[in-house]
Amino acid sequence: MADLGLSLAVALASPGRAADHFWSFMEDRSVRLLPHQFAAVFFSTLGQLVAGRGDPAGRRAALAVLGRVYRRFDLQPYHGTAVAAALVDTVRRFAGEGWEPELAGQWELGCRRALRLAERAAGALGDGPHVTFGEVEACEAAADGVAVLTVRPMRRVRYLPGQALPVCTPRLPGLWRWYSPASVPRPDGRVEFHVRAVPDGVVSPVLVERVAPGELLWLGPASDVGLSLEAAGDADLLLAAGGTGLAPLRALVEQVAASPNGRRVTLVVGVRTLLDLYDAVALDKLEQAHADWLTVVLAFSNDHDVEPAAQGDLLSLALYHHQPGQAFYVCGSPRLIEAARYRLPAAGVAADSLHLAATFHRALDSALWVSRQRSAHAAHLATVLEAAGDGSSLCQFRRDTP
Numbered sequence: 001m002a003d004l005g006l007s008l009a010v011a012l013a014s015p016g017r018a019a020d021h022f023w024s025f026m027e028d029r030s031v032r033l034l035p036h037q038f039a040a041v042f043f044s045t046l047g048q049l050v051a052g053r054g055d056p057a058g059r060r061a062a063l064a065v066l067g068r069v070y071r072r073f074d075l076q077p078y079h080g081t082a083v084a085a086a087l088v089d090t091v092r093r094f095a096g097e098g099w100e101p102e103l104a105g106q107w108e109l110g111c112r113r114a115l116r117l118a119e120r121a122a123g124a125l126g127d128g129p130h131v132t133f134g135e136v137e138a139c140e141a142a143a144d145g146v147a148v149l150t151v152r153p154m155r156r157v158r159y160l161p162g163q164a165l166p167v168c169t170p171r172l173p174g175l176w177r178w179y180s181p182a183s184v185p186r187p188d189g190r191v192e193f194h195v196r197a198v199p200d201g202v203v204s205p206v207l208v209e210r211v212a213p214g215e216l217l218w219l220g221p222a223s224d225v226g227l228s229l230e231a232a233g234d235a236d237l238l239l240a241a242g243g244t245g246l247a248p249l250r251a252l253v254e255q256v257a258a259s260p261n262g263r264r265v266t267l268v269v270g271v272r273t274l275l276d277l278y279d280a281v282a283l284d285k286l287e288q289a290h291a292d293w294l295t296v297v298l299a300f301s302n303d304h305d306v307e308p309a310a311q312g313d314l315l316s317l318a319l320y321h322h323q324p325g326q327a328f329y330v331c332g333s334p335r336l337i338e339a340a341r342y343r344l345p346a347a348g349v350a351a352d353s354l355h356l357a358a359t360f361h362r363a364l365d366s367a368l369w370v371s372r373q374r375s376a377h378a379a380h381l382a383t384v385l386e387a388a389g390d391g392s393s394l395c396q397f398r399r400d401t402p
């Protein structure tokens with residue numbers, strides 16, 4: 001059976017040449033849509049979206065990127081014919097034995113649908129941070145399976161603490177994943193990401209184990225993923241971080257430190273064992289610098305050598321420290337978020353004080369995401385992204401949004 005994913009995978013075995021061909025195909029027909037430096041980003045992201053690759057969160061990230069490129073370079077619906085022709089011709093030329101004639105129609109149909117979604121995402125996203133490139137300056141193996149990547153973007157990345165941005169390594173072109181900066185925006189523009197290698201994951205093991213200083217990363221537009229401080233008003237904060245879920249919550253602590261307003265913050269950091277506590281130095285410094293309002297609590301779920309008070313799972317310890325009136329933020333693995341969604345309200349945490357990081361794995365996430373974007377634009381985007389995030393190939397799309 002003809003396989004879109006296989007034909008794309010083979011074509012992307014020579015990503016630079018394929019992207020050059022895609023770009024030249026349009027230039028030769030006087031369709032000047034994109035600067036050459038964005039050809040690889042656009043071609044591979046469009047291709048992966050059409051092929052239906054990536055989980056729902058990854059597909060939302062890809063569409064956010066494509067929407068912003070669409071907007072930035074003023075693509076129009078009438079460009080669809082040229083883009084689809086260039087995409088089909090490129091995949092056919094580079095797919096080798098992965099190509100079968102019936103794929104042409106599937107690629108063309110999928111491309112047109114993906115472009116319609118990108119157009120709507122573009123309208124919803126409006127103007128804002130652009131896709132940019134960043135050079136990896138440092139990769140620190142912070143703990144087993146966790147890397148801290150310091151990236152120097154070529155253009156300043158605009159984001160708010162708690163937000164996440166789509167990140168892609170050109171080693172896996174077009175496969176975008178969300179990662180959260182671990183600090184407030186720095187004066188020097190550098191961005192720090194904390195990445196855990198998920199077993200059997202596609203992208204994260206590459207970021208943790210293979211990406212090296214000097215390599216480029218592609219960086220998409222930042223998005224509110226449910227952890228904005230604005231939503232908490234002036235309430236005291238209880239921040240519960242599982243693993244690398246610490247990154248955006250540490251950024252929130254830094255945001256409070258930058259403009260203290262008298263609120264108190266308890267940061268509960270959950271790891272399995274002491275060896276997994278990858279950011280201890282930074283946490284120590286923060287706690288010492290802000291002892292008057294910041295308390296850091298460590299929760300070890302599987303370490304019998306630490307003091308008994310620090311033994312326990314993250315949510316249990318967070319609940320133990322919870323005070324009425326606090327805004328309760330949780331960030332970590334999809335399993336943690338799922339558990340928090342049920343356990344915390346059952347334990348008496350008021351729904352309107354609960355702020356869970358979006359995982360994009362449930363329809364409810366999209367609804368929460370929409371309400372947190374707090375704008376009609378963002379609501380529109382979430383509808384579009386929901387349609388793109390069902391995990392199927394765009395060729396089989398039935399629910400092309402109105």
Ligand SMILES: Cc1cc2nc3c(=O)[nH]c(=O)nc-3n(C[C@H](O)[C@H](O)[C@H](O)COP(=O)(O)OP(=O)(O)OC[C@H]3O[C@@H](n4cnc5c(N)ncnc54)[C@H](O)[C@@H]3O)c2cc1C
Nearest residue numbers: 164177178179180194195196198201202203204225244333
């Ligand atoms: C808003 C948002 C912000 C994020 N910020 C960060 C961050 O700062 N640092 C970070 O390391 N990751 C972060 N992630 C997770 C990240 O985007 C990827 O999902 C993760 O790195 C796995 O990608 P992958 O391609 O290796 O795995 P995939 O091949 O996409 O997925 C493999 C499987 O692992 C599951 N999975 C995804 N994330 C996790 C996890 N954390 N633990 C266990 N299983 C998981 C997926 O559901 C899937 O079933 C964030 C995700 C979202 C939605």
